[in-house]
């Protein structure tokens with residue numbers, strides 16, 4: 001077996017064996033959501049057929065088993081993020097909920113008129129709108145760091161925009177629309193030196209390379225399970241425990257309370273503080289299984305994806321009239337592009353006829369598209385289970401599409 005056994009890995013993902021429109025499925029929409037290995041699918045089934053019980057509540061065996069598995073999943077998350085302690089890892093629905101939680105709980109309690117929240121031009125709407133809304137409510141202001149024509153954060157501008165007014169800096173570790181890997185540790189260091197807290201949207205990084213939260217040094221890190229080979233409906237917000245414990249909770253109910261009395265109620269510390277009610281138990285357990293699946297292959301998977309990126313970039317660049325949008329020095333295997341004379345949706349539809357799934361449109365990054373003067377792009381996003389043969393299929397199909405659209 002080679003260091004990275006792509007044949008074996010593909011067999012772990014049952015959906016990759018299906019055909020689409022009479023062709024083998026070529027799934028290149030991984031930035032939207034990733035596929036799930038059998039171990040994850042089986043973990044969901046196993047939970048409901050063998051373990052189903054509520055967590056943290058029962059004295060009976062099933063509840064104990066479910067609680068142990070749920071908390072073991074939290075420990076897997078901590079390991080995945082390079083953390084020694086799992087307490088700061090909160091199970092949420094996904095990155096969107098994680099970012100909203102910080103905006104609502106930290107923002108509402110700490111922002112005031114005159115404060116600034118610094119974002120970047122390449123953020124996903126999930127890392128723009130919650131800040132806009134909390135800014136409107138508190139009188140704070142959202143400031144935007146521009147990106148360079150290559151699709152990299154303009155670090156000189158970033159430094160210039162940081163000031164004593166900056167209370168929070170929020171940015172994507174990796175751009176979903178362009179694949180740019182931001183210098184997250186450096187941006188964090190600069191922001192914290194200016195006195196700001198840092199939230200990193202790790203939605204697109206967690207699936208592509210090892211994330212080391214302590215090395216990044218950030219204050220909050222959010223990612224979605226479904227983009228990281230786990231189920232939909234589950235994700236993680238990590239926060240520094242001391243920050244989380246000082247934040248007022250925003251959902252109230254079972255499990256998050258210390259003591260309830262009509263005279264007044266007290267709340268628990270993180271993580272329970274932010275996990276009111278029955279959580280997505282099966283989702284959390286299956287996410288833990290997904291992360292345990294990924295961790296041993298992360299380094300080899302990243303190298304494989306970089307080979308796919310290099311091959312795909314070379315083949316796509318050779319297509320007449322095709323322009324790649326975003327050519328950062330450091331990228332994950334995501335390629336955004338346009339073809340002269342063809343709308344991105346037409347490209348997507350023509351590729352679909354060949355069994356190739358890509359994403360088209362603004363990728364929830366309208367401000368970034370506006371910056372480039374585009375209504376959208378076509379985007380091929382790879383995962384470690386994709387192959388060089390699929391890169392060829394993509395390029396051949398695009399060449400065919402180009403001729404049809406010309």
Ligand code: PLP
Nearest residue numbers: 094095096124126172176203224
């Ligand atoms: N942030 C980034 C960079 C994303 O790519 C996405 C999803 O595409 C999100 C946030 C939101 O993730 P979710 O919809 O899983 O909450």
